[in-house]
Amino acid sequence: MQINENFSLKQYNTFGIDVSTRYFIEYQTEKELHDLLAGGLPAQPVFSLGAGSNLLFTHDYEGVMLHSQIKDIEPVEEHNDCVLVRAGAGVVWDDFVAYCVEKGWGGVENLSLIPGTVGASPVQNIGAYGVEAKDVVCKVDGVSFGSNSPVSFTNADCKFGYRDSAFKHLDEKIIVTYVNFRLSKKPEFKLEYGTIKEELKKYETINLQTIRRAIISIRESKLPDPVVMGNAGSFFKNPVVSKMQFEQLATQYPTIPHYTVSEQEVKIPAAWLIEQSGWKGKSCGNVGVHDKQPLVLINKGNATGDEVVKLSNQIRSSVEAKFNIKIYPEVIFL
Ligand SMILES: Cc1cc2nc3c(=O)[nH]c(=O)nc-3n(C[C@H](O)[C@H](O)[C@H](O)COP(=O)(O)OP(=O)(O)OC[C@H]3O[C@@H](n4cnc5c(N)ncnc54)[C@H](O)[C@@H]3O)c2cc1C
Numbered sequence: 001m002q003i004n005e006n007f008s009l010k011q012y013n014t015f016g017i018d019v020s021t022r023y024f025i026e027y028q029t030e031k032e033l034h035d036l037l038a039g040g041l042p043a044q045p046v047f048s049l050g051a052g053s054n055l056l057f058t059h060d061y062e063g064v065m066l067h068s069q070i071k072d073i074e075p076v077e078e079h080n081d082c083v084l085v086r087a088g089a090g091v092v093w094d095d096f097v098a099y100c101v102e103k104g105w106g107g108v109e110n111l112s113l114i115p116g117t118v119g120a121s122p123v124q125n126i127g128a129y130g131v132e133a134k135d136v137v138c139k140v141d142g143v144s145f146g147s148n149s150p151v152s153f154t155n156a157d158c159k160f161g162y163r164d165s166a167f168k169h170l171d172e173k174i175i176v177t178y179v180n181f182r183l184s185k186k187p188e189f190k191l192e193y194g195t196i197k198e199e200l201k202k203y204e205t206i207n208l209q210t211i212r213r214a215i216i217s218i219r220e221s222k223l224p225d226p227v228v229m230g231n232a233g234s235f236f237k238n239p240v241v242s243k244m245q246f247e248q249l250a251t252q253y254p255t256i257p258h259y260t261v262s263e264q265e266v267k268i269p270a271a272w273l274i275e276q277s278g279w280k281g282k283s284c285g286n287v288g289v290h291d292k293q294p295l296v297l298i299n300k301g302n303a304t305g306d307e308v309v310k311l312s313n314q315i316r317s318s319v320e321a322k323f324n325i326k327i328y329p330e331v332i333f334l
Pocket of ligand 1: 014047048049050051052053054055068089114115116117118119120121123124125126127128163174175176177223224225226231232233234332
């Protein structure tokens with residue numbers, strides 16, 4: 001176990017915001033985590049930090065950042081058509097995807113190259129190209145922070161929603177230690193989303209490997225690499241509006257993109273709303289809106305969290321003024 005005091009988080013958030021935490025503690029095993037909690041932590045509050053790829057730090061953190069280094073992956077059950085695999089919270093998400101694809105186990109290939117850790121995947125219910133964590137997670141193991149006791153959540157217990165789960169709403173803080181996934185040995189490919197089919201034309205066969213390569217190639221062409229340009233992926237969630245409001249908007253903007261959520265509700269891409277409000281490619285000092293994907297806010301140098309918040313508030317105000325639609329951050333402010 002490693003305990004660091006007054007530790008810089010610059011390398012631990014993909015926005016690259018230069019803040020520090022009072023304590024940064026890495027643990028290698030579930031037992032180390034239990035021992036740490038049993039001994040009492042040196043400060044409060046406490047936050048489970050993954051790779052910091054969905055966070056915006058607005059100031060130094062006065063408490064303890066816990067960072068899982070539980071990195072083992074193992075198949076725990078094998079059946080004719082599926083396999084259950086358990087992965088440690090500290091495993092890099094894309095390493096887990098690469099492992100599954102290599103083994104020929106389907107289910108997560110469409111989630112290739114999403115930054116972050118396995119531990120955050122059920123918390124965030126990560127999703128891309130028609131697949132979400134909720135489709136493959138069968139059990140989440142963790143430790144209840146208050147009682148230092150082991151807990152397990154079934155898929156239903158996780159109450160998955162759009163980039164949302166029970167873990168974000170429980171009164172009791174849960175530290176995820178392992179995530180158990182159900183993967184298919186006879187995968188059905190999901191190719192209907194985005195330009196996957198188009199991209200796959202470059203390959204002779206369609207299999208898990210080529211789907212993974214196609215997704216990586218699409219993502220690399222559209223999204224800025226956080227190592228080169230600080231960002232946290234989609235900054236805002238796509239808003240859901242009533243069908244009535246959508247129909248009114250459609251008379252004014254006949255080409256408005258949309259997805260039907262239910263008989264009464266329609267989802268509108270926040271990227272379109274932001275672009276129509278004139279923000280695509282715009283800069284404000286050290287921060288800006290990405291020129292290819294307006295849903296992504298970027299750190300153009302030494303941005304502070306407050307500068308990003310200010311820009312995001314300006315964008316939210318203009319979208320609301322133009323469309324009477326409120327958009328909300330997907331990114332967690334700390
Ligand atoms: C370029 C880019 C592209 C992205 N594309 C996508 C995308 O396509 N789809 C998508 O869904 N997301 C996307 N994201 C967002 C991000 O990758 C996900 O939200 C990811 O799951 C965050 O993982 P993390 O380990 O960095 O978590 P962090 O950002 O560190 O934390 C996120 C949340 O998870 C919690 N958490 C982390 N680890 C644990 C743990 N062990 N126990 C309990 N809670 C924990 C944190 O407390 C926090 O609430 C993108 C981000 C970037 C930078």
